[in-house]
Amino acid sequence: MVTLAEVAQHAGVSASTVSYVLSGKRSISGATRQRVEQSIRELGYHPNAGARALASSRSNIIALMVPLRTDMYVPVMMEIAIAVATTARLHGYDVLLLTGEEGPDAVRRVTGSGLADAMILMDVELADERLPLLRGTDQPSVLIGLPADTTGLTCVDLDFGATGALCVEHLAKLGHHDIAVIGEAPAVYERHTGFAERTLDGLRSRARELDLRVLHRPCEGGYDAMAVTLARIFDERPGTTGFVVQNESAVEPLLALLRQQGRAVPEDVSVVAVCPDQVATQASVRLTSVAIPAQEMGRYAVEHLVAKLDGRGSDEVVLIAPELTVRASTGPAPSAS
Amino acid sequence: MVTLAEVAQHAGVSASTVSYVLSGKRSISGATRQRVEQSIRELGYHPNAGARALASSRSNIIALMVPLRTDMYVPVMMEIAIAVATTARLHGYDVLLLTGEEGPDAVRRVTGSGLADAMILMDVELADERLPLLRGTDQPSVLIGLPADTTGLTCVDLDFGATGALCVEHLAKLGHHDIAVIGEAPAVYERHTGFAERTLDGLRSRARELDLRVLHRPCEGGYDAMAVTLARIFDERPGTTGFVVQNESAVEPLLALLRQQGRAVPEDVSVVAVCPDQVATQASVRLTSVAIPAQEMGRYAVEHLVAKLDGRGSDEVVLIAPELTVRASTGPAPSAS
DNA sequence: ATAGGTTGTCGAAGCGCTTCGACACTTTCT
DNA sequence: AGAAAGTGTCGAAGCGCTTCGACAACCTAT
Numbered sequence: 138m139v140t141l142a143e144v145a146q147h148a149g150v151s152a153s154t155v156s157y158v159l160s161g162k163r164s165i166s167g168a169t170r171q172r173v174e175q176s177i178r179e180l181g182y183h184p185n186a187g188a189r190a191l192a193s194s195r196s197n198i199i200a201l202m203v204p205l206r207t208d209m210y211v212p213v214m215m216e217i218a219i220a221v222a223t224t225a226r227l228h229g230y231d232v233l234l235l236t237g238e239e240g241p242d243a244v245r246r247v248t249g250s251g252l253a254d255a256m257i258l259m260d261v262e263l264a265d266e267r268l269p270l271l272r273g274t275d276q277p278s279v280l281i282g283l284p285a286d287t288t289g290l291t292c293v294d295l296d297f298g299a300t301g302a303l304c305v306e307h308l309a310k311l312g313h314h315d316i317a318v319i320g321e322a323p324a325v326y327e328r329h330t331g332f333a334e335r336t337l338d339g340l341r342s343r344a345r346e347l348d349l350r351v352l353h354r355p356c357e358g359g360y361d362a363m364a365v366t367l368a369r370i371f372d373e374r375p376g377t378t379g380f381v382v383q384n385e386s387a388v389e390p391l392l393a394l395l396r397q398q399g400r401a402v403p404e405d406v407s408v409v410a411v412c413p414d415q416v417a418t419q420a421s422v423r424l425t426s427v428a429i430p431a432q433e434m435g436r437y438a439v440e441h442l443v444a445k446l447d448g449r450g451s452d453e454v455v456l457i458a459p460e461l462t463v464r465a466s467t468g469p470a471p472s473a474s
Numbered sequence: 475m476v477t478l479a480e481v482a483q484h485a486g487v488s489a490s491t492v493s494y495v496l497s498g499k500r501s502i503s504g505a506t507r508q509r510v511e512q513s514i515r516e517l518g519y520h521p522n523a524g525a526r527a528l529a530s531s532r533s534n535i536i537a538l539m540v541p542l543r544t545d546m547y548v549p550v551m552m553e554i555a556i557a558v559a560t561t562a563r564l565h566g567y568d569v570l571l572l573t574g575e576e577g578p579d580a581v582r583r584v585t586g587s588g589l590a591d592a593m594i595l596m597d598v599e600l601a602d603e604r605l606p607l608l609r610g611t612d613q614p615s616v617l618i619g620l621p622a623d624t625t626g627l628t629c630v631d632l633d634f635g636a637t638g639a640l641c642v643e644h645l646a647k648l649g650h651h652d653i654a655v656i657g658e659a660p661a662v663y664e665r666h667t668g669f670a671e672r673t674l675d676g677l678r679s680r681a682r683e684l685d686l687r688v689l690h691r692p693c694e695g696g697y698d699a700m701a702v703t704l705a706r707i708f709d710e711r712p713g714t715t716g717f718v719v720q721n722e723s724a725v726e727p728l729l730a731l732l733r734q735q736g737r738a739v740p741e742d743v744s745v746v747a748v749c750p751d752q753v754a755t756q757a758s759v760r761l762t763s764v765a766i767p768a769q770e771m772g773r774y775a776v777e778h779l780v781a782k783l784d785g786r787g788s789d790e791v792v793l794i795a796p797e798l799t800v801r802a803s804t805g806p807a808p809s810a811s
Numbered sequence: 812a813t814a815g816g817t818t819g820t821c822g823a824a825g826c827g828c829t830t831c832g833a834c835a836c837t838t839t840c841t
Numbered sequence: 842a843g844a845a846a847g848t849g850t851c852g853a854a855g856c857g858c859t860t861c862g863a864c865a866a867c868c869t870a871t
Contacts, residue, residue, distance in 0.1 A: 138588075140857060151821045156859060163860095166819060183586025187527025188857035191826050196524060201571065205556060215552050219542065222573045231589065234538065234571040236559045249520025251475075252568065359756050386756060389726055393758050419696050419723060421730050477827060488851045493829060500830095503849060525827035528856050 139182045148176040200233045200253035204260035213431045220435030228443045244270045255442040263329040277445035279438040293437045296456035297332045300427045301340030303461050304381045304409045309347045312470035313379035317370045318353040358386025378470045383411040403468030423464040476519045485513040537570045537590035541597035550768045557772025565780045581607045592779040600666040614782035616775040630774045633793035634669045637764045638677030641718045641746045646684045649807035650716035654707045655690040695723025715807045720748040740805035760801040
């Protein structure tokens with residue numbers, strides 16, 4: 138293992154000079170810098186992370202807490218994680234992967250031990266147990282998701298309220314009057330993650346303004362659950378012609394069942410999904426959808442943290458404006474054609 | 475920030491005694507131990523990770539290199555990552571998330587800086603650039619996947635050869651003679667990740683023994699690509715009654731297209747998939763499948779590393795025996811009924 | 812020519828922990 | 842009873858780095 142001191146000796150300078158070449162915190166003459174850099178290369182020097190962390194009280198690590206569940210939104214989570222890791226590297230940070238399993242203890246452990254300089258939390262609940270801890274520390278953090286009380290916190294999320302509104306507007310413009318919303322599994326609502334409710338609220342209030350009828354049904358993923366849900370919907374509102382789906386694992390079953398019942402998409406029935414683009418484009422019908430901007434959220438989270446660690450930036454809540462992409466699953470309402 | 479010294483003072487012992495209470499590396503009397511533990515609790519002490527790493531040259535971190543691609547096997551990757559993180563915590567390790575992006579440089583950086591004590595590599599190619607580096611260091615590592623040359627390496631993977639054989643045996647037992655294999659996208663084969671080829675080899679050689687005909691077609695995911703592929707298959711081998719699919723994003727399109735063509739599953743055509751259980755059970759037909767044991771691989775990788783770091787364990791290649799679960803997508807061949 | 816300001820480099824202290832050898836004390840064996 | 846072995850604790854060194862103050866050496870303005 139090559140040390141700073143060896144590099145210094147090799148280059149004929151003092152250790153501190155090498156350190157300053159590395160960090161750029163003091164000016165170094167061109168000649169010295171080149172000599173040192175040359176030595177670093179020749180010796181294959183890598184600064185020791187532990188020593189660095191100890192001396193500078195900076196680990197250059199960002200902790201990312203992902204949910205333990207692997208049953209929901211997996212691609213989104215993964216995409217966020219990758220975006221976080223990639224962006225972090227761009228800024229000289231590494232990423233520590235924590236699972237939600239440990240809960241608040243993980244937060245305590247990480248902040249207490251100086252393992253990480255900052256944290257990103259995913260899968261935030263409305264009254265998340267970890268929030269008081271975050272407020273009580275001076276370690277920067279970003280939530281991906283929106284808790285009930287955001288005072289003193291930085292959050293980023295898709296504007297799900299606007300997303301709901303956008304979906305219903307699109308359907309309204311096409312002449313649909315009876316809208317069914319197929320939501321996440323009941324468990325998601327019970328967990329109070331918030332995003333599902335926000336979508337619904339946004340959607341309902343816009344629907345009221347536009348004078349549309351909305352029927353909301355939570356739904357487990359899979360074909361069997363979807364079949365039951367769909368039957369109930371058409372039973373209660375036979376005139377339903379517009380669907381908004383916010384449940385990845387219900388998308389394909391819905392399309393299959395509609396097809397099976399002889400309801401053509403988009404001729405008889407229109408479907409708008411709230412899902413990652415990949416799901417929307419790989420479905421059996423290319424879906425009109427509002428994308429979940431996973432990459433953008435991950436990137437934003439890291440960049441905000443880096444700014445804060447550099448002494449810039451402040452607390453804020455950023456809601457990303459939804460974008461609706463029209464594909465092949467929505468069209469004029471049958472009565473309007 | 476509470477330090478070891480403060481704990482020591484509070485408990486009325488020396489710093490080294492506290493350290494030994496924490497590590498258990500020397501015997502400590504019950505009374506002292508309790509006093510120290512009490513102080514730790516009262517002060518809310520957390521050992522500083524950097525100092526610890528520096529003094530002990532152990533970071534208690536395991537690096538996990540995940541592929542950058544988010545287009546393939548995402549749920550499997552995620553499941554492995556979660557299993558790795560969970561198992562690591564059980565053994566007192568944290569997990570550093572690296573993306574494949576940096577390639578061999580990441581390996582150099584991590585081993586050089588002592589950021590991590592060990593590494594787990596996913597998405598290993600047959601002649602992976604990172605292998606020479608791993609062989610040239612004394613830092614333990616585990617590959618999830620199988621390169622061409624495994625000398626001096628520890629690897630864990632599903633036994634894809636046996637998997638292929640198992641699929642074809644199952645179909646043979648049901649009386650199918652003409653088997654079509656729908657593989658990964660051509661890019662996967664070109665990348666030489668090995669697993670796809672191994673499945674195919676195992677499948678083909680067993681098919682030869684059982685006197686079956688096999689037609690292999692790589693396939694991009696999605697409906698359009700699948701439609702083309704399927705048409706070609708039935709064109710070339712109209713008598714095909716058995717399918718083996720090793721491509722998550724081809725599964726649902728295949729089922730939909732078969733249905734659309736009036737070929738009932740499993741009455742007219744049987745389908746065996748190689749995919750995570752979640753995909754198999756959530757598909758429109760509950761699929762007979764060989765599961766990809768993501769959790770098991772993740773857990774094994776960590777446990778092997780921990781053993782190695784503790785001075786136990788040695789290099790070895792572990793191939794996990796495939797298990798075929800019969801569900802609703804396979805049945806007797808039509809001619810045999 | 813001299814005070815004042817820059818610029819580039821160095822030495823030393825110290826970050827918080829682990830670990831080694833030493834040492835006092837107790838127990839066990841002959 | 843004395844030597845040998847085991848127990849529990851301490852002090853000090855040192856892990857590899859950052860950072861602060863000091864200080865030559867040089868440049869500019871007067």
